[in-house]
Amino acid sequence: MADLRANTGGIRSPNPFWLASAPPTNSGDQIKRAFDAGWGGAVWKTLGSPIQNVSSRFGALNFRGTRAVGFNNIELITDRPLEVNFREIVDVKKHYPDNAVIVSLMVETEEEWRDIIKRSIDAGADGLELNFGCPHGMCERGMGSAVGQEPKINERITSWAVGYSTVPVLVKLTPNVSDILPHGRAAQRGGAHGVSLINTIKSIIGVDIDRFVLEPRVAGLSTNGGYCGAAVKPIALHMVAQLARDHEFQLPISGIGGISNWRDAVEFLLLGSSSVQVCTEVMLRGYRVVEDMIEGLNTYMDEKGIANLDGLVGKAIPSYSEWGNLDLNYDTVAKINPSSCIGCQLCMVACMDGAHQCIHPNPDGTRVPFVDESECVGCNLCQIVCPVPGCITLEEVKDRLPPASWNDHVEHGAALREKKGVH
Amino acid sequence: MPDSSPSLPPDRSETVFEDFKPAYDEKQALVEANRCLYCFDAPCQTACPTHIDIAGFIRKIATGNTRGSAKTILDSNILGMSCARVCPVEVLCVGECVHNHQDVPPIAIGKLQRYATDKALEEGWQFFEAGAPTGKRVALIGGGPASLAAAHQLRRYGHGVTIFEARERLGGLNTNGVAPYKLRADDALAEVDYVLAIGGIEVQTGVAVGGPGGSSFADLERDYDAIFLGIGLGADSVMKVPGADLAGIHGAVAFIEAFKTGTVDLEGVTHAAVIGGGNTAVDCVRELLGLGVPCVQMVYRGDEAGMSGYEHEWDEAKIEGAQAVWRAMPLAFEGAGRVAGVRCAALDDQKKPTGREFTVPAALVLLAIGQSKLGALVAGLPGIALNNGRIVVDEGGATGRSRYYAGGDCANGGKEVVNAVAEGKAAANTIHHHLTNGRE
Incomplete structure (x- = not known):
């Protein structure tokens, strides 16, 4: 106790x-x-x-x-x-x-x-x-x-x-x-x-x-x-x-x-x-x-x-820090667990209409949507609308650039990764 | 509102039945509507033969826009009120609800649809107006769901329509054949009136096309630009076995019509048998139990797994006291003047007689082994092809004969009301396309 x-x-x-x-x-x-x-x-x-x-x-x-x-x-x-x-x-x-x-x-x-x-x-x-x-x-x-x-x-x-x-x-x-x-x-x-x-x-x-x-x-x-x-x-x-x-x-x-x-x-x-x-x-x-x-x-x-x-x-x-200290090279992408996905496609419409257009109908014809990870900005919206707890996770991308904040970039010219979702 | 039909007797036998799925009140509807996930490209909508925007109409219930909800439903399916009650939603929209995939009870779509459409009928909300007159006329033969849906859609396009119905009342099986715990005849007729309220739908009842005193097909071809066949199915199939003419043996559909639109006397009937294993047989079992027969047995050649009646409905029937005699083939009806029992041969797994025989006691026997096809009525019209008695149509409801279209049971062999509505509406769209020479 x-x-x-x-x-x-x-x-x-x-x-x-x-x-x-x-x-x-x-x-x-x-x-x-x-x-x-x-x-x-x-x-x-x-x-x-x-x-x-x-x-x-x-x-x-x-x-x-x-x-x-x-x-x-x-x-x-x-x-x-x-x-x-x-x-x-x-x-x-x-x-x-x-x-x-x-x-x-x-x-x-x-x-x-x-x-x-x-x-x-x-x-x-x-x-x-x-x-x-x-x-x-x-x-x-x-x-x-x-x-x-x-x-x-x-x-x-x-x-x-x-x-x-x-x-x-x-x-x-x-x-x-x-x-x-x-x-x-x-x-x-x-x-x-x-x-x-x-x-x-x-x-x-x-x-x-x-x-x-x-x-x-x-x-x-x-x-x-x-x-x-x-x-x-x-x-x-x-x-x-x-x-x-x-x-x-x-x-x-x-x-x-x-x-x-x-x-x-x-x-x-x-x-x-x-x-x-x-x-x-x-x-x-x-x-x-x-x-x-x-x-x-x-x-x-x-x-x-x-x-x-x-x-x-x-x-x-x-x-609790300032935005300028956040690591701009930190990169996450959404993963949908096909075995727990119920096929409501709320993530897809949310991404298409309210986020960055990276979740699409699955080309294999199932109702488990497909995440285009090259365009996913890791915004969390799909996870927020998903009605199934734990079905969508945001996973960190490995092999990325060293951490660099906006302040690092402005002050020391730290290298920033290529932007995603700016199509 | 036009009066489509002679009034129903108030004391008809079907009035003893209560709704097996009671209507939602407002608070219940709101709770259920708010459970809907509002899926994108929703599977329930895909599963509906009339493709109602289900997620959309449920959201409108949740926001208090019941009028908009009803309009969304009725725009896709003008018989949405009866479909809400009679659809086997468990194998259509509700069966596809994504909640099933996470072991959460699926949304009660039928009850929500009923909530909105009941309100529309009660309040007399009319959403659709007849189109500007085109001068074209369409004859619709048969006054059931397929023709009603087609007629309404054609009126929205502005075409003149006439429905020819051999019976006294419109509505087809909704009025005469649907189990009363799903839909009662008076509600079916109220919906008919709601459909007719678009105006300009002429109705001729009590005279059969091609029959005595009725128009001939030649007359119709002369007077109309297109003809839609929504003639449904024919009389109940009979069993050609000894004793088939004893009193107390009825065709299932005829018996149902008798107690839905009038009264049947089951005084003294303690045992009844229903021959068959399809949905009509299951309905009959539940109806006889509801009408007060203590022991009702379904006699079927196959076993429980092999019956074609919906599992969820048979489960309900069992709860209500239904019994079944599986793997039994009627050989003869026994009795003196009136039937007293069904002599049966026991069948094995291959439905071959085992040699054993027994008698199922029954003072009433309903034959639910199918209905005859009415395709023969139009077999004399060159170009119309029949397949196993069904009128052959393409996806848009066109037959092989110019200006002839068909939909509903006469074309699909006997499906749900919602299929008839979908086919009637599709045919109306095809007719409109042809009548406007493809311009619309």
Whole structure:
């Protein structure tokens, strides 16, 4: 059994799986059930001056019969009285002392920050998360992503919070910026103990094509919401990795964005997250999904001989480089295994219409397509569309030129191989 | 919509049957449609005699474009609704689905096609208009699937058409012969009306061409520019053995027509026998079980491996309680006035009598040993060649006699509805080519 204990900026939990600040962490009863199910930590639904929500709050992106590959919401922070939330935090910590309870906060003035931080810590919070990310509603009132998009304001409020807090402070970053680095560095300058990202992405999830109204529809109007769910994972992975490989940025990271299973979690860990936060998958499937997350991660680590999370965190970061450093002489070609090919020819039409026209009908008359390796650029599209796992592999061409990147070529005149697929 | 036929009695015997492949509702159709891989140059399409763009129509179901889906189907096969129900998809499109190669259940193409075409008929979606009148006229003899498909295609080209049907109702075997758990007669007639809704298809029913009161071929040659023969097959073959005239012995196709368009009385029949081993025999076994006969035995000369009926249908029949007497040759029908049993000789592997004889108890016997060929009806027309009773045609449906074309069972000897549709449509295209002197 691998040691799954996690520590992000001094916030410790029995495993790296935290519930993100969102509807699944709206109340003490919910969080107790989540901890019973196995969640290592929970970031309490953002506390602040309680708001009034709209009716109709969520929207989903469905694709080829799969529901909610993407998700968005126009819900705001807590709508429950602060004293009720604090009472429930006390109760949760009393019954679950080993699980991490992080309280998400969003208020405006320094006095309000000081007050709500004190009350949170008094209630037993193991850590705080400053919500500088919410891209809808609250930002119109000068909070949420309105803070996260301005590094100076981010730094100032972070320094207030760190000054008033006796527990670790995480800054939750918004992805609604052109470059994440200035914002992570601002949190660091403000003294934060860690960052969590990404918050949701500003989005319109869809349009009701019968009513000509955006979704989710509130009477005859709607507004942009926060995009999340499986579809946002690639954006989140990039932003997490951008920070993790930055030499100036040194804070621990709690990774968030489309994490639906243990595999997703491993990817976030490999790119530098020391814990992960989950919301959408729990909203779609319930707290019970954590059982497989824990077991899957454990089994994976045992099979890899990795004893603890330190053996995973950031281990893929060295592979993240610039395009100019990639080896232009590395050459792969697609191979189709005729014994597992089912003859759908999706690879052929994809290559002909969407790639480099190197897969053709087999001259022997069978439905196993023929790859013209002299033209194959190794783009992977055929493998991506193939419905049979393992049927198409991309294999490295031997006897090639020595490795040479674009930078090598420009700087030292390194020899590049002849281009393929430029017919 | 034109009323093609006299109404069917509401209490006819076939109404006891339910669909053996129930229709999909929307959610089921979407789940199944989204499983389709959308193959390129899809094998299912190649396997369909009418070459429906199956991957295309399934994708349209998945996107909610059901109207476009139905149009895609019906553009290739105007009888797509009945074909969706009656096609032996297991040996056609579904049998070729690539999912079979990875041991994943193949796409239920027939059920998806039914989903789209049922909707088209329910909603009355019409996709095709008659072409501008050409002044040419085509006579179609026989009102079954081949003629209906040909007539519709010819109307799209703008030619005038008249269907001559000897029975009271159009639809051919779809109306009179298809097993009711696949397609009921009222649905078949609804489809006929849907086909006729293109307009301009004249129909003459109840009078046989060449028969009393009917037009002669000479009349048709005088009044029409082309003649299509879609006359199907003739009466059930009979067995010339002792007792063949006892009551309770029927030809299979005639019996099926009787209970599809009217009622049959099976009161007191506890044992029935079906002679034959083909698809009609298997249908009859399942139909008699469905009509309430407790013990139905198929009597066949060969063994299970050698029967020509589809394996998947016989498997269904067995689940429904069918029994079989293999390697048995009827010698005589026994009984006083009414049949009581079939006296059989046991056969060996070479279908030679072993010398042993036995009696299969049966108060009802259906003979499903084939139908006569109707080629003789046109044998007197010089140029039309017959092969084993079938009308010989080329790939485009042309006979050896100028201006005569043929398709469906009378030309192919008895295949599926979808083959008749394909052949009728091909003949229509050939006729159009000839009527326009090859300009189109």
